[in-house]
Amino acid sequence: MSCSKPSIRPARPFFSSGPCVKRPGWSPEVLKEALLGRSHRAPEGRAKLKEVITRSKSLLAIPEEWRVGIVPASDTGAVEMILWALGGQRGVDVLSFESFSGTWAKDLKDELKLEDLRVLSAPYGQLPDLAQVNWSRDVVLTWNGTTSGVCIPNSESIPAQHDGVVICDATSAAFAMDLPWDRLDIVTWSWQKALGGEAAHGMVALSPRAVERLEQGAVRPLPKIFRLTNKKGLIEAIFEGDTINTPSMLCVEDALDSLKWAEQIGxxxxxxxxxxxxxxxxxxxxxxxxxxxxxxxxxxxxxxxxxxxxxxxxxxxxxxxxxxxxxxxxxxxxxxxxxxxxxxxxxxxxxxxxxxxxxxxxxxxxxxxxxxxxxxxxxxxxxxxxx
The missing domain is CATH 3.90.1150.10 (Aspartate Aminotransferase, domain 1)
Structure with missing residues (x-):
């Protein structure tokens, strides 16, 4: 086959998998209302952070009783804070079938050194055998393998009733695929995937069962940026817009623009x-x-x-x-x-x-x-x- 050089180029030739291309029609002008030079803890700052949480929860149809919060360090930070907080409370099964799911498996094994850990592996392009998962244990899974192009095929892959908590890295699935909230317990994502947001901020959604498990306490000391609980229990303010560390209000404004666009198109x-x-x-x-x-x-x-x-x-x-x-x-x-x-x-x-x-x-x-x-x-x- 011999191909001549094409004459037509994509209008927006941006195909990066994170950060992803901005929404159609985006320009820096949409950031003009960003709360710059102000504290994120000022009433206006809290309001914008809370708006990101509220709009995200509504757009993704997250159940009302779930808590949703903004956390540091993108989806990676969101996943790691959960692994460090819950890893070791009970046995863990982790699915490893591409780069990031492989990282979660490696960290559980080599960094947290969990004794009761099963790694269910598959090569790039395939999924592990989901029938081998023991859902009485905690389960760590990536819904969509960003680096392999392989995703969980359907919600029925996860039983509606399970004794452990299901921790789902959904960073390149959120806003593009159906997530079975009634079968998951903890879901993480970032603004830079799917919505074309800027980097460094992650989001975490917690079911009531997940909150209960977190309030049992971690089996190891946690750095500040991983702490969702204190001696009184869940730090509820995190889920109202009080972030653990200082967020970029420019990135917050950009996330709001993406969420509003998504709402406007349906x-x-x-x-x-x-x-x-x-x-x-x-x-x-x-x-x-x-x-x-x-x-x-x-x-x-x-x-x-x-x-x-x-x-x-x-x-x-x-x-x-x-x-x-x-x-x-x-x-x-x-x-x-x-x-x-x-x-x-x-x-x-x-x-x-x-x-x-x-x-x-x-x-x-x-x-x-x-x-x-x-x-x-x-x-x-x-x-x-x-x-």
Whole structure:
């Protein structure tokens, strides 16, 4: 196959998986009402932080009795504060099938040194056998593998009744997929995934069962930025807008803009529809291609946000691992140099390949415009790397 250089470029050639592209129509002007030069603990600051919590809870249809709060250090900080607070109270099963879920497994094993820990693993592109999970234990799972393009297929994967707490890292699933709140206990996410928000802030949602477990107390000392409880129990102020540390009010304003946009276009159903459309325009192109395939072989577990692709051209598969990585860098640089697409390489720990962010802030028309550039770039890369 010989491809000439395409003439049409994406209007917004931004396909990074975090921070993700801003919502359509965004400009710095939307930040003009940011509460800058003021304390986040002033009434106005608290009001804006509380508004992020309220709008997030409403948009995601989180049950009324759940607590939602803003916490430090993005989704990573949100997950870690829960692992450090609850890890070791009872036995833990953790699903490990891509980079970040692998990090949670490693931290539970090597940093927290849990004695009663089971790591259920699967290679990139696959899920562990969910039938092997013991739901009487605490369970740590990533709903959507940002670096593998694999997601939990449905809510029935988790029993409605379970003795342990289910801790769900949902950072690239929130605002794009249905989360079964009646089957989860702790859910974390960040503003920079799905809504295109700025970095450094995470969010955590706690069911009443999770609050009860947290109030039992951690089995180890916790640093200040991990503390959701004190001697009196849950620190309720955190869930009313009193953050643990100083937040960026510029980032808060940006998050509010994204949440308002999501509400205006139709809420979670509209966000999901946009993400699913983005996957739907990639699927037929992959099916027609002789050089690329989804990293996830099972359509039921295929992510609509982190669309991860593997290169299956024989000449590419014949390369060493180091050469494959170099070939992907060469290919994605060709596209970036043309201004046709940025940040398209797979995550550094994942198999060498491509990743297209397909969350709701991405326009399907931009992905459609990108795909011919991928066909063109792989031909140029073949000429450079095949013997």
């Amino acid at each position: 809420g979670l159903p509209a966000l999901k529809k946009r993400a699913q459309k983005n996957l739907s325009v990639v699927t037929p192109w992959v099916e027609r291609s002789d050089w690329v395939a989804f990293l996830s072989d099972d359509p039921a577990t295929r992510s609509c946000t982190s669309i991860c692709l593997k290169i299956i051209a024989p000449w590419f598969e014949d390369l060493s691992e180091e050469k494959r990585s170099s070939a992907v860098k060469y290919m994605t640089k060709l596209i970036a140099d043309e201004g046709a697409g940025y940040d398209l390489a797979s995550y550094r720990d994942a198999p060498a390949g491509l990743r297209i962010w397909g969350g709701a802030t991405v326009e399907a028309e931009d992905i459609i415009a990108l795909l011919p550039w991928l066909d063109w770039a792989i031909e140029q890369t073949k000429e450079e790397f095949s013997s």
